[in-house]
Amino acid sequence: MRKLLVALFGFLTLRKRRERRREQPPPEQPVLPPPDRGAENAVIVLLLLAGLAGAAFVFFYATSSIPHQTQWLGLTIGIALGLVAAALIVLGRTLLNEEESEEDYPPHEHPEEQEQIEELVERTGSRFTRKGLLKAAGGAAALGVGAALVAPAASLGPVTGTNSLYDTPWRRGLRLVDVRGRPFLADDIEEGTFYTAFPEGASRDELGAPLVLVRLDPKALRLPAGRGSWAPGGILAYSKICTHAACAVALYRKPTFPAIDPRPALVCPCHYSTFDPAQGAKVLFGPAGRPLPQLPLEIDPQGNLRAAGNFSGPVGPAWWGTHLRGPGNPS
């Protein structure tokens, strides 16, 4: 045990060996320290312990359902690898602690060979009488064949099909349902909370599908022009997909005491874009560049909430054509 400690701490002092000046040895054969049984013992012990730790890993692996199995496995393999590392490091600092040697840096360049290559290429080229034309033809071939090789990549997706970015599953008359498919009755929508709605019978797994529903006092609404009838009874429906970077706008803050508390707002958890539902989801804070699109609502004779049309603008994050046309339905 003492020898082990001596060997382990020995490597700390052996550092200084390398700093002593010595004649430059030939680089082929290393100058190594004298044999050191202490160091050897240390390495042997470390390696044996590593073997044990590895065996412990196998044991813990084979034992079915012990608590904290992952921790035991990680600990044993980590210790095993660490002990091997220690053995190698001890080796490197003691028995194989080679003297410094030197080597030349390679030459900066090889002008002769460079010239030979240049000459080789030029000689080959001198056989051609119309180099320009041949180069142009080669270029044409490269272009054509290259285009042919690259073209099938376009099958990955509809490169020119950006029109589908305007599609939403909503159309006039579709009922609003919750995540379990139950229709929303207008009377069920209360103030002070928020709901997530989807189009009945249509695809749910697209950006245009989910809505966030809130009800505000109709007198508090200041919607953009032309949306006077869009919020029957103060019920507002906005796309739940943030117009900044497509996260779900999953936060709603409502004031318990409006005299002091901030106004109702829909907030996105990704970069905290904050939208004011009373003003057509206008951006109050955060990086979103445009309001959430609003879906006009109507209440049918049975009291169900239905879409009264499509969104006020394209759903989701902005792109080149965001303002070029309005949202539509897939054809």
Next chain:
Amino acid sequence: MRRLRLPLVLVLGALAITAIAKGQPPSGISRPSNETALSQVELGSQLYAGNCASCHGVAGRGIVSNTSHQGVGGIRGRGPSLRGVGAEAAYLYLTTGFMPLSNPGERPYRRRVLFSDREIQALIAYVASLAPGPGIPHVDPAKGSVSDGFRLFTENCAGCHQAVAEGGYVTDARVPALKQSTPTQIAAAVRTGPYLMPSFSKRQISDSELNSLVAYVEASKHPKDRGGWGIGHIGPVPEGMVAWAVAGLALVGLCVLIGERVRT
């Protein structure tokens, strides 16, 4: 060491100030001196008058005008009406320590409750007596399903409270973690919607769904940390810290151990 003293003092001082500011208790509770002699009704109304009326007004009517109202201890009071909030809200705000506040603009957070149990009961009874309102909810998490609760929590709560109820941020406010909330407090919060939180009625989240929701929140107090030390259950931020502080230091340290230092 000497060169470090001033920056060290500044850093520690800044942290201390933040800590002190965070832990500041409200400006004290005023209690009647003959408390034990009073009945629950009398105690409730006296405690209310001494601690709540300055913001919530006489008989819980609220103070919503812009002119300031000088209350006990010089507090300028403004607060909502408590008529109809019922025992449910009073229970929530008082047992969590959200109330009382030092001033109306203060943001609430869970803190040490300064009222005794009897005082809280008296105040709850007083507020409930102001006007008919919801009673303290009864929840039975054992009847709920944790998996249903996880689904409901993700759909309705995780946006603010974080997937495992570690709390978070909503614009202009901090959202608390739920690690210290009791099942009844959680149920009361869901129904009441304290402060900026939405309020979810039975029509939106039924009583049985609430049982499941509470069962999930209870389970998330001790998440399944099968992978080892949970480091806060909020994902990549603490993970990155560990990668740099633990692995980074260990591995750079290993390089220093193995390699040499500059010798010119």
Next chain:
Amino acid sequence: MIRRGVQFLDRRSGAAPFLRKTLRYVFPDHWSFLLGEVALYAFIVLVATGIYLTLFFEPSLAKTVYHGQYAPLQGREMSHAYKSAVDLSFSVKAGLLMRQTHHWAANVFVAAIVIHMLRIFFTGAFRKPRELTYLIGLLMLFTVLLEGYLGYSMVDDLLSGMGLAIGYSVALSIPFVGGNLAMLLWGAPYPGTDAFESRMYITHVFILPILIATLLVVHLVLVASRHHTQFKRKRVNPERKVLGIASFPGQAPRSLGLMFGTAAVLFLLGGLVQINPIWLWGPYHLADGTNGAQPDWYLGWLIGALRLVPSFDVVIGNYTLVPNPFWGGALFPLVVLVVLAAWPWIEKRVTGDHGYHNVLDRPRDAPGRTAFGAGFFTWVALIFLAGSADRAYVSLGWSYVTQIWIYRVLVIVAPVAIFFVTRRVCRELQAIDVVERDRHEAEEAAARA
């Protein structure tokens, strides 16, 4: 015995001279030269654990219902991808160890590359004739960022799914062609076709690892063929001769020890410290969100940038020329890459130094470079910190909105200030060096007299 083995090899390949040269290759000896090796060994652990994971992971978005060991997910609808990752964590023995080690290795891999790159930059190791080596290293860094992003996004959990939506939005935000690019990559508007999962998978387990491995080999070959740089040495002319420890037997046990040590640290973390507990987040649905969603640390600079940019889309007529996420998500990393890549040539132009350099600078000996590096790093680091301002609010109570405004000012002011301060400090240190040297020489002269 050894003779017979070497003879067998040499007769059939002629490799003995090459082998001897390699075995006696001289490594200059400084601890900071080992940082690149740490990255290499982390990569090896990544490949090894990654291969294991591919034998279990199902890259399919087809829906299934969970009936497994983790109770809170019982009966929940999820993709096969997510389910196979949860099963790896709960039902496959040592599965969670492999998953976590793999993820820790990814985080540490990028950290090691960054520290290594900083060392290369601040010692001027990128100068002629090593500009190509440096560029390949940069290319590897940015490839690795994408590789990591795809790796944790494949699992289809709530946290990474939110991040993928952001990636889609950044692609969409590229002026003119963003919409077309997003359609090409995703195959349809977000969430895209089911094939997108396969695309992420094959890119992550095959295309990018091959690319990274190839770049790595070229990088190492270039390092060896131009030879390692070294700090100034008194004993020899350091531009001509390199002093150090030969590959074998001197350097080999130390490098191998570093390899096992790196693997040890990664496996210890993989077993003892939880990372990416996807069962806690739940499966991804595009109508769900959680607070505190963050990308892995090496993309934190991008979330910071996305949060800092104020609210505006550049709209001309009806054309949205520059949607908001472009600035933080695409332009910012592009600028960082271009500046870093162009730096060897910028420095040559500014200093007029077009010579070969085998000798490294101490950072203080190149005040302009060190100051620029410090300022540039400060810029990126501040943007990175801004990305976790919300958690700073939750933990420390500093107002988020105020923090954002302070960061917006700091990211412009601080790098400039740091530049001037650092340059001054370098010059002061150089002056101290001169004084020390003069004093030392005077003492020696006095001692001899």
